[in-house]
Amino acid sequence: MSHVKAGGTSKNIHNNAGQRLGVKRFGGQKVSAGEVLVRQTGATKLAGPGTYMSRDFTIHAGIEGVVGFSKVKKSRFTGKTVPRTQVTVE
Numbered sequence: 001m002s003h004v005k006a007g008g009t010s011k012n013i014h015n016n017a018g019q020r021l022g023v024k025r026f027g028g029q030k031v032s033a034g035e036v037l038v039r040q041t042g043a044t045k046l047a048g049p050g051t052y053m054s055r056d057f058t059i060h061a062g063i064e065g066v067v068g069f070s071k072v073k074k075s076r077f078t079g080k081t082v083p084r085t086q087v088t089v090e
Contacts, residue, residue, distance in 0.1 A: 022038070022040075033063055036060055071083055
């Protein structure tokens with residue numbers, strides 16, 4: 001008869017709060033400079049004209065204007081191109 005000695009159990013310990021990631025201002029919305037547009041983990045969306053990306057990959061509005069989203073092809077270091085969404089403020 002197999003037996004595992006003293007292997008404590010803890011099933012209900014994963015209770016961390018979510019990171020509140022995602023798009024905060026959508027296309028067509030007016031924004032002022034410095035507003036958070038997208039919170040993300042890694043650069044899944046790119047910062048385009050009128051925006052800038054902070055250290056934790058959050059995209060902010062650099063100028064006052066209207067938010068827009070567009071699809072672009074981003075070249076990787078291997079030469080392969082991959083589709084990405086670019087966030088702009090005009």
